[in-house]
Amino acid sequence: MGFFLVLILLLCQLVSSQNGTIYLDEDDDKHVVTWSLLLPGPSNKNDASIRFTLTWNRTLSDWAAFAIGYGMSNADVFMMSIDSNLNPTLVDRYSKAHEVPALDTSIGGKNDLILESSTVWSNGYASVTFLRKAVTGDTYDLPINVSGLTGLIWAYGPGTALNPSQHIQEGGDPDPAEGEPGISANFFVNYTSSDSPQTFQLDTQYSLEWVVLPTNELRLTFIWSNTNWAAIGFGKVMAGSDIIMVSVNDDGNNAMAKDRYGTSSGVVPVLDNSNDIKLESATVSSSGVKRVTIRRALNTGDTTQDAVLSTTTPTNIIWAQGPGTAMSPQQHTNRNSQDVSIQWTPSPSPTNNPTSNSTKSNGLKLTIPLGGFITIFLLYSLS
16 A cells, blocks of 8 residues: 555535535544535636535544545645644645655645634544635646546545655555445535626726625635735725735735725725635636635624625725735735726525435445435445
8 A cells, every 4th residue: 555545436426515524434433524615606617616624533643634536646635734733734735656745836836725724622633624626727736526526535644744654544445356436426416606707897907706696795706917916995095994805926826815904095904803704716827817716795794894795886996906915915006096886786596406316335424415414324235
């Protein structure tokens, strides 16, 4: 067996791809991968984002990983660890053989994983939650199949996500001779999309795409080039404006989105006391065009630093671009010179009709929601 050899093909067409759970270890019902699609998604499934959470026993292993692929040769690996100070590390790796997978960033790729949160539980288990686009466009990323089955492999061991040692646990290696075919899943079996986004051109090289979701959230995509950060504010002037600032490096790394508040003109907007912005995805095209997509509730509940966005009356907009990052922005190099307003017209609610089509497999338990939760036990054959 190599460094990271366990092959799991998610071999069951799931009831609803909106969310689900894969139990990785038949002897540990807490060692799981859960996922949920951010629905309704964009009209192009390839641009859809999936939220993954991996939970593992941190008392047995320091790092944990799972990957897209059908073996260690050509696998897209998501590896994570949490240190003694409870700081998480999440890295995007690529495996071309039975060896330690290389960091994408070390071989000319980029980190396409967006860390959302981490938790260490009192029972010794830990969880890391992150986002990943179905198709990132990175040479060292494998696409998540948007029209069929996707395979996974997994392992865990000592060390850290940045410096992993040999794995100590693997499981479920498919063995056709023993009648163990493995498992695979269709993450997009009941995909629903919003209407095509509306667009607004702020400047010659800066535009917005947006849609109001049935969840009363605004999905907003910033599209720009020639600067590192871009921002819009809800208001007429800097002072008192609710500001969303996003950035991504030219190589597609270090994407971030920050919730800020303007205190006065000419002063860097302060970070909000409550961050109500969720980063969904970030890409940079070969021509240098940057696209960063965020979500934000129309009414965040933050009455002191966030604006309530109306779907019936226009919202005044200010905008700017500049060097630096959304966390450490430098003085803007471009900004609006005239009044701008946008009305956030809602999209019709999409339909979603879950159906069930499952296949028996060996040694895996899947939990799949359909209204409530249906639990399917896939047991080893006694023969």
